[in-house]
Structures are given as structure tokens and as C-alpha cells.
Amino acid sequence: MDYLAAIAVIEKLLKERSVEGYEIMLGTSRNLSVEVKEQKVDTFKCSTPVGVSIRVLRNGGMGFSYSTSLEERALSRMIDNAVIGAASQTPDEFYGFPEPQTYREMPDIFDGEMAGVDEAEKVARAMELERLALAFDPRVKRVRKATYGESNYEVMIVNSRGVRGSYRGTSVSSSVSVVAEEGDDSQMGWDFGFSPRFSGVDVAAVAASAASKAVGGLGARRISTMRCPVVLDNHVATEFLEVLAPSFLAEHVLKQKSLLAGRTGELLFAPCLSIRDDGTLSGGMATTPFDGEGVAHRNTTLVAEGVVQGFLYDTLYARKLGTDSTGNSTRGGVKGAPHMGVTNFFIENGRTPPADLCAGIERGMLITDVIGMHTANPISGDFSVGAAGFLIEGGTITAPVRGVAIAGNVIELFRNVEQVGNDLRFYGSVGAPALRIAALDVSGE
Numbered sequence: 001m002d003y004l005a006a007i008a009v010i011e012k013l014l015k016e017r018s019v020e021g022y023e024i025m026l027g028t029s030r031n032l033s034v035e036v037k038e039q040k041v042d043t044f045k046c047s048t049p050v051g052v053s054i055r056v057l058r059n060g061g062m063g064f065s066y067s068t069s070l071e072e073r074a075l076s077r078m079i080d081n082a083v084i085g086a087a088s089q090t091p092d093e094f095y096g097f098p099e100p101q102t103y104r105e106m107p108d109i110f111d112g113e114m115a116g117v118d119e120a121e122k123v124a125r126a127m128e129l130e131r132l133a134l135a136f137d138p139r140v141k142r143v144r145k146a147t148y149g150e151s152n153y154e155v156m157i158v159n160s161r162g163v164r165g166s167y168r169g170t171s172v173s174s175s176v177s178v179v180a181e182e183g184d185d186s187q188m189g190w191d192f193g194f195s196p197r198f199s200g201v202d203v204a205a206v207a208a209s210a211a212s213k214a215v216g217g218l219g220a221r222r223i224s225t226m227r228c229p230v231v232l233d234n235h236v237a238t239e240f241l242e243v244l245a246p247s248f249l250a251e252h253v254l255k256q257k258s259l260l261a262g263r264t265g266e267l268l269f270a271p272c273l274s275i276r277d278d279g280t281l282s283g284g285m286a287t288t289p290f291d292g293e294g295v296a297h298r299n300t301t302l303v304a305e306g307v308v309q310g311f312l313y314d315t316l317y318a319r320k321l322g323t324d325s326t327g328n329s330t331r332g333g334v335k336g337a338p339h340m341g342v343t344n345f346f347i348e349n350g351r352t353p354p355a356d357l358c359a360g361i362e363r364g365m366l367i368t369d370v371i372g373m374h375t376a377n378p379i380s381g382d383f384s385v386g387a388a389g390f391l392i393e394g395g396t397i398t399a400p401v402r403g404v405a406i407a408g409n410v411i412e413l414f415r416n417v418e419q420v421g422n423d424l425r426f427y428g429s430v431g432a433p434a435l436r437i438a439a440l441d442v443s444g445e
Helices: 003-014 072-088 119-135 203-216 234-248 250-254 315-320 354-358 410-415
Strands: 021-037 040-047 050-058 061-067 140-159 164-182 185-195 226-232 275-278 299-304 345-347 363-371 382-393 396-409 417-420 425-427 430-432 435-443
Touching: 003 021, 003 050, 003 072, 003 140, 021 119, 050 072, 061 072, 119 140, 119 164, 119 203, 140 203, 164 203, 185 203, 226 234, 226 354, 234 250, 234 275, 234 345, 234 363, 234 410, 234 425, 234 430, 250 315, 363 396, 396 410, 410 417
Parallel strands: 226 363, 345 430
Antiparallel strands: 021 040, 021 050, 021 140, 050 061, 140 164, 164 185, 226 435, 275 299, 275 345, 363 382, 382 396, 396 435, 417 435, 425 430
């Protein structure tokens, strides 16, 4: 059965049920994962999952179910389960589905040539990544893992109000984890590359970055406790931004679980800081024509020059709050109902090269790694996490540092941003440039 035929069968079966509305989402993909160790293939996995999910509105309740089979009997059972689920849900007058949308053409999210690349070439990419990492420096002693991964996927969404959308996309990634040793000291470094296209990942850059992180950490020492200026590299800045992300979701705002509730229009962050969510961003990991409900993706300004501009909405919470969806319904696949989330969520690039962010700091720290960020409280914004990086003295990076902790509040941290780097990078669907913070508590010896 082809996918359009499966949707036709589901719509036929739905006519036999008493539902007030429905939404069908079908997804299929071909995934390849390769892992190399010591120039040999350690893992080679290929999968072609397919599935369909449905939401139905009945008597004010919303039911959800899914099936990994497209056989008619399985589809009928899926619908029955969704109808039963709707009956067990508390009715909500705001439940519903979006109206038809106009979608932007996005040819860049799909690489039509990737399927024609021989699998041997893909394996060779992982082997080249391992080889380049080992060749970077004699102190790089081994590679824990070098990988190549890809996905070729297709998504369709149809609903009872006339939404009918589909798109195809591809993604390619490579990552490497290396270990550097010198004497009794051992340090690990990791990095990755991502692109919608096979040719878009620079394995030489990935290898050099991971190896330099491992080598750069050798000989790290502890430092005394101090309150000082710090520079967060783009990875650490992204991790802090991820703590803030839930506060921009309308669901959290309505439930008073957001740090930003009631603060629209306030100069809450540093004037040099602007934040946006852009599901249309070229090359973004979360870039697609529409969201998990079929609402067209858009570019939403959340913070402009430090001032909170607004929040992110899906269909349900847009209706609850009397506004329009921003296209921020997300799905993890057909097995999960849509929920609120960010798309490509990031701090806008600044103008300062990252190397210049240390200038003028008499004594401070460049933070390149944090441990335990998952313990940060997204409701209060308070954090206390382990950290590592480099000491800054007289405006110059002087020595690697480890075994310290940093503590504070995420709102205060972003309010104290003095300079924004010009090296915006995404780690998944969240990204940031390096940031210079006026002062932060660093606990050491």
C-alpha cells in the first residue's frame, strides 16, 4: 500500500465513526548509522521505519493513537483506540485543528544526490574522520568512536479542515570522540558536523576541533575561588540558552512555570542580546515547511536588543491565549502526540570575533565545558554546575582549568552579557555565539 492510499483508507474509515475532526500524520524514513574503530567497521545499522498516527476530536475530547502497520485492520484499530482515548479525556473547548496553510518551498532541506552515494564512500567518511583525528597531534592516542549517520525522510499531514502538506528531507552527520594523553594526564574531546547534504559536513574540521579540545585540556589545574568576568564559548552559551528555552513556550507561560511570564516589553536581558526562533532558517536542523500540526513555520523574534517581545505558540495554546500559532508544535515521530517546542532557537550573531572577547580581562575564565546543566532549575533559573576551560590573565588565555564550579541565575547571566561573539553555531536545534559575561561566581580551591 502506498502512503496516499493509506491516508485514503483512514479517511474512509473515519467516515464510519462519529468524530468532529481529525488529523493524520504519516512518516517514513531510511536511516543509516556507521561506527568505525581502528579503521574497521564496528557497527553498521540500516532501518526503514514507517508509521502513521491520528488525533480525533469527539465530544470535546482529543484522542491519539498510532500504528506501525499500514494494513487496513491495523488502521481501523488505531482509529478505534483514538476514539476511546477522546472519550476518556477531559473536554476542552480550545481543542481543534489548524486551517489550511500556504507553505514556503524549501528545496535545500533535501539532497536528491545522497541516495546515489555508494555506502562504501559513507563508511570511508567515518574512517577518514578517525584517521584525521589521530594524525592531528601525537598526544592523541586513540579514538573512542568515529561515526557517520544519515536519514532520508518524508512527512505528510492531513486534517479534516483541509490541511494537506508534505515534504521530503535529508540529514547527514559525523562525530568523533578522541582521547589525548600526556604523562599520567588524560583528556577527552568531542565534536560533530551536521548538514542536510552529504557534501555539507567538513570531516577535517570536525576531527581538528575534537582533537584540539582533548589536547588543549592536558595539564589542566584548579584555581582559587573568585568572582570574575567569564567568556562562554558557543557550546556552553547554547547550553545556558537551552535552560531558558521552556520559558518562551506559551504553555509554561499560562501555567506560571516561565521565568518570563508577564514580562513582555521589559528590558530583561543585555541590550546587545537578541533571540529568535526560526523554523525557516536555511541549513537549520529543525527547518521544514510546517510544524507538527501543519502550521507553516515562521521566523519569530522573541528578544530584541534585550527586550522581551513575545512567546511561542501551537494551535491549542494560541486559542487559549487569543492569538495565532507561531508554528511551534513539534513531534518526536509518529509514536508521540504533538507538543510545544522550539524549532531553530538561537541568539543572534554579534560582531566580536571570539578571540577578542578575552581582551581587557585581567583575571577571568574562558568556560568551554559544563557538567550537570540538567540540574539547572528552568522555573527559578538558578544553576550550580561543574565547569572546565581556561584561565584568562591580562587579556590572554594562559592555562587549562578544571575542577571548578559556576553558580548564578540564568536571567542575571544573560542580563550581564557585555559582548556577543560572531561565531553562532547550532548544537542540534539550539544555537548561540560565544558570550562575554561581566561577572560570575567561580568556585575553586
